[in-house]
Amino acid sequence: MRISLNAPKRDSNAGFASRRRRLQNSKLWARNLPEVEINTKVIVGLPKEIKDNEYRVGLVPAGVRALTDAGHKTIVERGAGSGSGFEDALYERAGATILDSADEVWQGAEMIVKVKEPIKPEYERMREGQLLFTYLHLAPDKDLTRQLLDRKVTGIAYETVTDRRGALPLLTPMSEVAGRMAVQVGAQYLEKMNGGRGVLLGGVPGVPAANVVIIGGGVVGTNAAKIAVGMGAQVTIIDNNMDRLRELDDIFLASISTLASSAYAIHDAISRADLIIGAVLVPGAAAPQLVTRGMLKDVPKGAVIVDVAVDQGGCIETTHATTHSDPTYYVDGVLHYCVANMPGAVPRTSTFALTNATLPYVLTLAKRGFMEAITKDNGLKEGVNTYAGKLTYEAVAAAQELEYTPLNETLGLAK
Numbered sequence: 428m429r430i431s432l433n434a435p436k437r438d439s440n441a442g443f444a445s446r447r448r449r450l451q452n453s454k455l456w457a458r459n460l461p462e463v464e465i466n467t468k469v470i471v472g473l474p475k476e477i478k479d480n481e482y483r484v485g486l487v488p489a490g491v492r493a494l495t496d497a498g499h500k501t502i503v504e505r506g507a508g509s510g511s512g513f514e515d516a517l518y519e520r521a522g523a524t525i526l527d528s529a530d531e532v533w534q535g536a537e538m539i540v541k542v543k544e545p546i547k548p549e550y551e552r553m554r555e556g557q558l559l560f561t562y563l564h565l566a567p568d569k570d571l572t573r574q575l576l577d578r579k580v581t582g583i584a585y586e587t588v589t590d591r592r593g594a595l596p597l598l599t600p601m602s603e604v605a606g607r608m609a610v611q612v613g614a615q616y617l618e619k620m621n622g623g624r625g626v627l628l629g630g631v632p633g634v635p636a637a638n639v640v641i642i643g644g645g646v647v648g649t650n651a652a653k654i655a656v657g658m659g660a661q662v663t664i665i666d667n668n669m670d671r672l673r674e675l676d677d678i679f680l681a682s683i684s685t686l687a688s689s690a691y692a693i694h695d696a697i698s699r700a701d702l703i704i705g706a707v708l709v710p711g712a713a714a715p716q717l718v719t720r721g722m723l724k725d726v727p728k729g730a731v732i733v734d735v736a737v738d739q740g741g742c743i744e745t746t747h748a749t750t751h752s753d754p755t756y757y758v759d760g761v762l763h764y765c766v767a768n769m770p771g772a773v774p775r776t777s778t779f780a781l782t783n784a785t786l787p788y789v790l791t792l793a794k795r796g797f798m799e800a801i802t803k804d805n806g807l808k809e810g811v812n813t814y815a816g817k818l819t820y821e822a823v824a825a826a827q828e829l830e831y832t833p834l835n836e837t838l839g840l841a842k
């Protein structure tokens with residue numbers, strides 16, 4: 428099969444050609460690729476997300492432009508960006524080639540950039556040696572893990588890429604979105620006709636503002652606090668990390684109260700709360716259930732819980748995951764909102780936020796190739812979950828009781 432992709436004129440030089448030949452021969456890019464005319468560097472594929480209610484997209488037109496300017500080629504599935512408000516013409520103007528089907532995109536690309544983990548119809552499109560850069564969340568997903576291993580896909584998971592501080596730079600933007608949204612959603616459900624107790628977050632002169640209790644003062648909690656303070660609410664942040672509470676105290680000064688986390692403090696705070704936001708994370712573990720069912724009886728009727736930590740099981744005992752199409756339920760007269768993919772409700776903002784964080788990695792992978800990119804950036808290397816049929820991420824192997832092979836060993840590198 429021969430795919431002819433027109434690269435920008437300035438890219439048709441011998442340097443690119445030899446580099447491309449090296450990449451193709453190096454085993455470090457896609458193996459068994461269709462024969463591609465040697466006049467571009469890397470072919471990046473952007474398929475449309477097909478998971479239910481998923482409107483985000485892996486690259487915005489500005490990202491395609493950056494790839495084009497660097498001499499790479501982007502192939503985009505028709506309509507891939509429309510859910511986020513990016514029409515095909517914008518991608519074309521940025522240098523992309525629009526293809527009619529997902530099959531063509533997966534078949535033609537060396538690197539696939541996505542948002543959500545591949546789901547069943549996408550499995551058979553994945554090819555040996557293809558680099559897949561997306562959220563993977565493999566630990567609970569045996570099917571997908573098996574597919575990536577059997578098909579020898581190089582799977583780099585956004586959620587396990589780390590930065591120099593050990594933080595998770597590709598998770599942070601979605602926590603920022605969800606944190607800010609939590610207050611917006613909470614305010615809406617506090618309205619009487621939406622099922623809440625009919626309290627205005629900011630109060631009015633002569634009437635106190637609503638009490639917002641945020642459990643967990645990390646990225647979600649801090650962003651929730653910013654919006655709640657901005658809307659004039661009385662905000663309390665509870666965390667078990669005293670240094671974090673000191674930082675929050677310095678950031679917000681007198682506009683919030685901080686509380687050291689304990690069952691007593693949490694029970695006391697939520698018994699006066701109008702809005703409770705669950706924002707706890709213990710990395711790699713299920714969220715601790717800090718609000719018990721027993722405590723819930725003391726929460727005012729019609730109060731609202733937004734448990735953002737639902738994707739880790741939730742930090743409220745009565746939490747179970749809900750969807751955007753059926754987002755809420757009551758327990759003991761308290762309204763629960765527990766949507767596991769909150770950023771999906773604001774795909775345009777979320778796509779910009781996500782791709783602001785992912786694009787530098789996409790550009791680096793395209794520029795340096797997989798091997799050089801991961802050897803120069805240990806944090807990106809942390810993102811590699813599967814490579815050449817081996818499971819290279821220890822926590823996923825442990826969760827699924829599969830064999831773990833350190834990436835260095837697979838690549839024949841020193842530890």
Ligand SMILES: NC(=O)c1ccc[n+]([C@@H]2O[C@H](COP(=O)([O-])OP(=O)(O)OC[C@H]3O[C@@H](n4cnc5c(N)ncnc54)[C@H](O)[C@@H]3O)[C@@H](O)[C@H]2O)c1
Binds near residue numbers: 642644665706737738
């Ligand atoms: N539902 C969604 O759509 C959505 C979107 C983004 C993030 N999330 C989830 O939100 C959660 C929070 O994410 P984050 O980025 O803010 O994490 P983070 O690591 O930045 O913050 C978590 C905070 O919880 C605190 N904490 C841990 N144990 C605690 C305890 N026992 N008591 C009080 N505080 C405790 C930590 O000290 C930390 O400050 C995660 O589970 C994340 O996956 C969900």
